[in-house]
Amino acid sequence: MFASIQGEGPSAGTPSVFVRLQGCAVGCAWCDTKYSWNAAGGRATTLDALLAEVKAGAASNVVVTGGEPLEHPALGPLVAGLKGLGLRVEVETAGTELPPPVAVDQWNVSLKLAHSGVPEARRLRPAAIARFRDLGAWFKFVVGAEQDVDEVLLIQARYGLPSARVLLMPLGMRREEQEALMPAVVEWCRRHGFRFSPRLHILLWGPRRGV
Numbered sequence: 001m002f003a004s005i006q007g008e009g010p011s012a013g014t015p016s017v018f019v020r021l022q023g024c025a026v027g028c029a030w031c032d033t034k035y036s037w038n039a040a041g042g043r044a045t046t047l048d049a050l051l052a053e054v055k056a057g058a059a060s061n062v063v064v065t066g067g068e069p070l071e072h073p074a075l076g077p078l079v080a081g082l083k084g085l086g087l088r089v090e091v092e093t094a095g096t097e098l099p100p101p102v103a104v105d106q107w108n109v110s111l112k113l114a115h116s117g118v119p120e121a122r123r124l125r126p127a128a129i130a131r132f133r134d135l136g137a138w139f140k141f142v143v144g145a146e147q148d149v150d151e152v153l154l155i156q157a158r159y160g161l162p163s164a165r166v167l168l169m170p171l172g173m174r175r176e177e178q179e180a181l182m183p184a185v186v187e188w189c190r191r192h193g194f195r196f197s198p199r200l201h202i203l204l205w206g207p208r209r210g211v
């Protein structure tokens, strides 16, 4: 758990408490949180203790992330507990699992492209994507080249994703890479009616953990 600002997506810049749930079986080649893959890793706690920590974080927005939070058995009780505290809840997910019936305010779905190195059958699950689309989720794509944008367009057409809900973000874990790519990503957004999202945490702190 840590307090920061939301680094990307439609609420970028919002002061937030982050709860990072352990465990991810997606396996992206460029994953920057590989320490979160092991479901048995991290710091053990109880739901009550975690909710008390979040409350002390003094932000009204909570970002539940991972790992892949939808693989974690405590996601439902956690979201219910956070909502019980009157907090706004966003969940960051790769969109590979069907969303459970929980009262999430904002789903941020980061569908993975071929450059993730994950086989398509594992990273694009039609039923899950359709459900997220119907829930009004935001779909974030990390792009680094025109061919990545072509892939986004194919996914958008295949799953009927509204352009206004699609965000493009620059690939790269260093500030310099972000700065070099941003003008091209803005141009791709302008051309296709997508929204641009910065990755503020990388621009501000680079590949640091817990920021």
Ligand code: SF4
Binding pocket: 024, 025, 026, 027, 028, 030, 031, 032, 033, 034, 036, 066, 067, 068, 094
């Ligand atoms: S889905 Fe997220 S946490 Fe899992 S491997 Fe990919 S980038 Fe890492």
